[in-house]
Amino acid sequence: MEEKKNKTKLSEKISLAFRRRLLVDGAITFLIVAILIVGYISLNLWVRELDLEDIDITENKIYTLSDASKQAIANVNQDIKIYAYGFKEDSNFISFLKQYQKVNDKIHYEILTEENNPGLIQQYNLESGYSIVILECGEARKLIDASTEFTTYDYSSNESIDVTEQVMTNSILSLTEENKPKIYFLEGHNEYNTSNMTVLTTYLGYEAFEVESLNLLTDTIPDDCDILAIMSPTVDFFETEVAEIKNYINKGGKIYFTYDTIFENKDFPNMQSLFDEFGFSIKNGYIIETEQGKSADANYPYLFIPEVSQDNEITDDIYSANTKIILRFASKLEYKDENTLSALGVTKETLLSSSSSSQFITNVMANSLNEAMQTVENGSADISALFKKNVKSTNENGEEQTNTSELIMVTCGSFIADTRVSELGSSYPLSAYGSNKDFVINGLSYLGKKENNLTIRKDIAGASYIFTATEKQDIIVRAIIFIIPLVIIFVGIIVMIYRKKRK
Numbered sequence: 001m002e003e004k005k006n007k008t009k010l011s012e013k014i015s016l017a018f019r020r021r022l023l024v025d026g027a028i029t030f031l032i033v034a035i036l037i038v039g040y041i042s043l044n045l046w047v048r049e050l051d052l053e054d055i056d057i058t059e060n061k062i063y064t065l066s067d068a069s070k071q072a073i074a075n076v077n078q079d080i081k082i083y084a085y086g087f088k089e090d091s092n093f094i095s096f097l098k099q100y101q102k103v104n105d106k107i108h109y110e111i112l113t114e115e116n117n118p119g120l121i122q123q124y125n126l127e128s129g130y131s132i133v134i135l136e137c138g139e140a141r142k143l144i145d146a147s148t149e150f151t152t153y154d155y156s157s158n159e160s161i162d163v164t165e166q167v168m169t170n171s172i173l174s175l176t177e178e179n180k181p182k183i184y185f186l187e188g189h190n191e192y193n194t195s196n197m198t199v200l201t202t203y204l205g206y207e208a209f210e211v212e213s214l215n216l217l218t219d220t221i222p223d224d225c226d227i228l229a230i231m232s233p234t235v236d237f238f239e240t241e242v243a244e245i246k247n248y249i250n251k252g253g254k255i256y257f258t259y260d261t262i263f264e265n266k267d268f269p270n271m272q273s274l275f276d277e278f279g280f281s282i283k284n285g286y287i288i289e290t291e292q293g294k295s296a297d298a299n300y301p302y303l304f305i306p307e308v309s310q311d312n313e314i315t316d317d318i319y320s321a322n323t324k325i326i327l328r329f330a331s332k333l334e335y336k337d338e339n340t341l342s343a344l345g346v347t348k349e350t351l352l353s354s355s356s357s358s359q360f361i362t363n364v365m366a367n368s369l370n371e372a373m374q375t376v377e378n379g380s381a382d383i384s385a386l387f388k389k390n391v392k393s394t395n396e397n398g399e400e401q402t403n404t405s406e407l408i409m410v411t412c413g414s415f416i417a418d419t420r421v422s423e424l425g426s427s428y429p430l431s432a433y434g435s436n437k438d439f440v441i442n443g444l445s446y447l448g449k450k451e452n453n454l455t456i457r458k459d460i461a462g463a464s465y466i467f468t469a470t471e472k473q474d475i476i477v478r479a480i481i482f483i484i485p486l487v488i489i490f491v492g493i494i495v496m497i498y499r500k501k502r503k
Helices: 002-050 067-074 092-103 118-123 164-176 198-206 239-250 269-276 338-344 436-447 471-502
Strands: 080-085 107-112 132-137 140-145 151-154 159-162 182-186 210-214 227-231 254-258 280-283 286-288 332-335 346-353 359-361 376-378 382-394 400-410
Touching: 067 092, 067 164, 080 092, 080 164, 092 107, 092 164, 132 164, 140 164, 198 210, 198 436, 227 436, 239 254, 239 269, 239 382, 239 400, 254 436, 269 280, 338 346, 346 400, 346 436, 400 436
Parallel strands: 080 107, 182 210, 182 227, 227 254, 254 400
Antiparallel strands: 080 132, 132 140, 151 159, 280 332, 286 359, 332 382, 346 382, 359 376, 382 400
């Protein structure tokens, strides 16, 4: 009996010890979990107070200021006030504004609401439901409709993509930059115009250019014309137009001229008389590339990547860039001899050329590429060049002066138009590829003597798409981040306790 009593006491002691151990372990476990939860919440609150920059994992870093943008903004020496209407503090756009503010303390932003600034809302007639950005620099003002101007169109996926940085950086610089070159695009000869060069004209707007159209049959070249753009005319000029353009050249005018291959036998004597002013002609035909890696496809050798000069300020950043220029049916420049160029007061610099392995097809009337290749010219060909022409004249005081006219000639125009390129297997316009737009904008910036020659132009092709979460999606994301981890911890505790009780 005594032995049984001792055994009972022993079993009770073991049971009591086990329960005490379980109680202690459970208390420790709960304490550890509580510490972890408190630590997790405290860490999140601390990090939020630090206001750390978000990590941008998008392929093209569309939510992070580029180095080019930071360098340009750092040089702004005037106070810029940015009012953001229709945005919340945690939006991607406000994150962008904070990055600008960190780069330059002269830039400040304010989220505009009915409560904090009703007067400004009334002044600009802002309505609820819109996202508007107002930039102020002294007396200068600029309004941006964020719902339309912060996005552009991706032709391959029918999606909107983000161009916030381009718009904001160039808008800030446009307020502080006095020089805003005015470009007049010539019309009346079936040229590419502003309606079929939308990618180019959109980016020109971002970069503080002013764009107008001009018809020389009804108007003369205005005095405020900084650049005359002639984009691939397909019919010849009238003599009166040529006389007007030559007069512009003699005054030191700046011209950007593109030319596309003409697939028929045509002569342009009046146009050639303009080219004669700079000592060159264009040989009608098109280049094909045979060098490996230069053509877009072996079946389409007329669609190729040209050689880019590394010795000119127009192309030096493009030469070192990862993206390339893509041309289609480029013609060939031919120059007068050096003595003739010297007599004309002309110097030239090559900007684009084909490789030494390229061939030039002159038979534009051939029925097939194989037939056209029966007669070709081998070797490198100049595709684009910068011409400078010194013109001597006498001013109103009878003093002799020298004006320098400049012409950028490109023997391909389709590369900057809204032309779809089926050969590349997509519906992108050719102007959206590689550095096509950058080459043109750099050239126009050079002719317009723009100090801020920006290269803040994140590519359209392959860019990351904008994603704005709905309220339901936002709740789901927050649940994944916060609630689910807590549920997992709680379930883990219950399972652990249950297992210990069963031992």
